[in-house]
Amino acid sequence: MAVYKRTYKGYSGPLTPTWSRFLILPRYSYSRLFQSKFLILFQVACMIFPIGCAGFIYLSHNLSFLKSFNVQAGNFLDVNGNFFLYFCNFQAAMAYLMTAFVGPSLVSPDLVNNALPLYFCRPFSRTEYVAGKMSVLMFLLSMITWVPGLILFAIQSSLAGWEWTMANLWIAEAILLAMLVWCTILSLIAMAISAWVRWKVAAGALILGVFFAGAGFGAAINAVMRTKYGTLIDLAQVNFIVWSPLFHHDAASGVALSDAWMALAGACAICLWLLSKKVRAFEVIR
């Protein structure tokens, strides 16, 4: 046996904080995603409705401008919780479409290329990997959901004054919480499907299908069993039930709010379990 003496010295320089290391993953994901012209166009399209809403808010504070065109505005121009709920509903639908487009390319390429050992043979955990990949989608979805929502709220506040702002601060909280819940659900579903379905087109279709199938089965269960609890597998409806009290709106679904929260938590838990089964450094071949 040869006898070797250690003659080198490993790296001992400064290190970045451990908590921020997951942010390295999105680095190349964004550059790859934005190579797609469709995604850029879609991102731009997602801004059309918020811009329209901003115009609406402006008009509601400049009735004299409307009167100059002989338009009777009446009460329909109220900017309140319902206005922001409609805004959130529309943007949530756009976020859903974006997830179907972006989600499949998150985890499946690493699984197809057997690239997971590359990530995990570093001081980098599975949780950090999931957080890193999820942050890609969360950022993109945030840009079209709660960020424009809060900008609209800020515009309304600046035009309506301090008193309105203080009385309606709950709207800003509702926008933030409702959209973060929706983005988290979408991201986890997209990641779980991306980990299990390696063919991107099929994964995208399945992300869309989860919601349609949930709505269909939910309605069928409600009809057959004469219950309201079938609604709990319709994630879009469950989400609306969770949102409604946040925006002081009555969902009138017949399902308790606590049950809706439990259904969302259950969906998240299932997604995390599916991810934990697939996001591993090795593959078990039986």
Add this chain to the structure above:
Amino acid sequence: MSLPPPIEESLIVFENVSRFYGEVLGVNRVTLSIPPGITSLVGPNGSGKTTLMNLMTGLVRPTRGAIKILGIPPDDPERLFRLLGYSTQFDSFPKGLTGFQFVYSFLRLFGTTHSECEALAWKSIERVNLVEAANRKVAGYSKGMRQRIKLAQSIAHDPRVLVLDEPLNGLDPLVRAETISLFRELAAEGRHVIVSSHILHEVDMISDQVILLSNGYVVAEGKIQGVRSEISDHPMQVLIRCNRPGALASKVFEQDSVVEARIHADGGGLLVKTRDPDRFYRLLNHIAMNGIEIESVAPADDNVNSVYEYLIGAEESTK
């Protein structure tokens, strides 16, 4: 004067390690102690080489037993991966990256700063001789270039332990020689270089020690000559180059331990199979003093190829 580190901090230690994938055996009852230098894992497909490497790198947890890499358990990735580099057998590359970006981005996961990462990435790319292609997309690389860029990412953070799964696959002879010389260089610096390979001739050439695996069991480990001398089922083969092979044959047959003697095809030597090589070598000294001119004496089967054939080949052929 500082004290030398404890011996366990310079060894990779497996203590009665087993790993099962459900009912499928990965490796079973592996007890090893690997010192610095080049160690080759040799065995047929499915023998447990990659499982052993995954256990070493903490990517797979043992079902039973304990592993320590230079005193660190593999379930402490923050400490372990500062001193361990791994190159998998897969051509696994995130899409769209250049060779440099590949090495750089994975180096960032260690927490190294941007400028340090750039410097370390270029240094490792230079070490594998891939500077000119570093700014090209990995997708356009040849198999050999992919192997080299994988090697670069595994050595970029200057690890003390390198675990390389099939690192010589797909390399042309020139690059292969360069890579082997890099392994020797890394080992000479006092690192552990663990290599798995199917190319037995090269394993023989580069390894300080080998670990032979079959069906999840370690069938032999150590320096190859030592392993060979312990295989008593197969008599040792010795090739003696001499001027009178016929006369030598008649002399050696007087020994009980000699089971076969064959005159070499070129007529200039004798191939002897003996169960007691030490006694045989003593006899040769005696013969050399009695008129037969012996040019050279060399063991003919103390290489990985023969050992592999004796220990694993028969088992494989009966499957």
